[in-house]
Amino acid sequence: MQASAAAGDPAPATDVPPPRTRGRRGARSTAPLVAVPADGLGWSESDLEELDRTAPGLLPGRIVKCDQAGAVVLMPLGAARATYCAALLLAAAKAKAAGRIWPRPGDRVALRRWPDGPITVEGVVV
Structure with missing residues (x-):
């Protein structure tokens, strides 16, 4: 670890590992978080x-892609x-068949960020 990182400065970009991938079909990579303004999510100040x-x-959040998991x-x-x-x-x-149960892409949702890291969709905001 470099002295600048120990002093509280962010680590240089060269210390960042390359994205992980799994095979050709199930390729997934880790992407850095990108700040998104709240108004870009479709939430007004009153909301x-x-x-x-x-x-x-x-x-506040907005669903981009979803499945049953x-x-x-x-x-x-x-x-x-x-x-x-x-x-x-x-x-x-x-x-099971009583209509729409799962949230859909584009839905505004309320999210809970748990102290140990996971995030859960708590409900769809109408």
């Missing part, structure tokens, strides 16, 4: 205030992979 008032601690979401901190909360999973189990 953000309402979210903060009704569900303190939850973050989770979703790729944009947040003010950047893009991340999120799983669904227990309430969404329970609703899906109870109402």
Whole structure:
């Protein structure tokens, strides 16, 4: 480790490992987080205030891609992979064909970032 990193300065870009990939078909890479402004997520100031008032601690987000295991979401901190909360999973189990259960790309969602790292989709904001 360099002395500048020990002093609190960010590590130089040469210390960053190359993206990881897995085979040709299932290639996945780790991408750095890119800051996204909240208004770029489709949230107005009044929406953000309402979210903060009704569900303190939850973050605004917008779904980019989703499947039954989770979703790729944009947040003010950047893009991340999120799983669904227990309430969404329970609703899906109870109402298999009762209409739309899973969030769709483009939906505005409330997200919880857990202290140990994972992010969960807590609900769709209408």
